[in-house]
Amino acid sequence: ITRIEGHLKIEATVDGGEVKDAKCVGTLFRGFEIFMEDRDPRDAVHITQRICGVCPTSHGTTAALNLDSAFGVADKIPNNGRILRNLIQGANYIASHIVHFYHLAALDYVDVTEVADYDGTDPELLKVKDFIARALAAGDMSMLAPFYPRYEGDYRLPKKVAQAAVAHYVEGLNMRRLAHEMSAIYSGRLPHSVAVVAGGVTSHPSIDSIS
Secondary structure, three states: OOOOOOOOEEEEEEEOOEEEEEEEEOOOOOOHHHHOOOOOHHHHHHHHHHHOOOOHHHHHHHHHHHHHHHOOOOOOOOHHHHHHHHHHHHHHHHHHHHHHHHHHHHHHOOOHHHHOOOOOOOHHHHHHHHHHHHHHHHOOHHHHOOOOOOOOOOOOOOHHHHHHHHHHHHHHHHHHHHHHHHHHHHHOOOOOOOOEEOOEEOOOOOHHHHO
């Protein structure tokens, strides 16, 4: 299983084409539980976001919700604080799904080389076509990262569908940037936002930020 965000080991025992046993193991000990000990509990919102660079907001929000309960303020979050938390989390949710579907998983199913002989007018596909041509001219496949190295899989999508998927891959980069910008407007920055705290958020909605 390739291009997942995280650290996993998959072991499968196959006999005669039939899977007899399979195990999924988290192999990397990171120690968040240990270096959180004896700290100001409010630090949890910022420290736990370092668990992941793709979905830091989920970890920070979860920590804040736990602190709300611990401090007895879970039922006292101002409406604007609740709404802004949801907007910050929602924007990261969008960005996280885009990066998973297009930029981590899709490349194992989409044959990017189908764009090498693209003869249309889509500007994004023409950029990818030029990108491939430069690598081929130099004879250096490493120039094709992140599209290479890759498994030579069973790419069964028709050429037109594969080309459309590559165009969506590029468009996804722009959509993800917009989602990050939205989150950063309300949370100070992304990844690792700073506005979500126990009790709500430290930012205020304004006409400019909403616009």
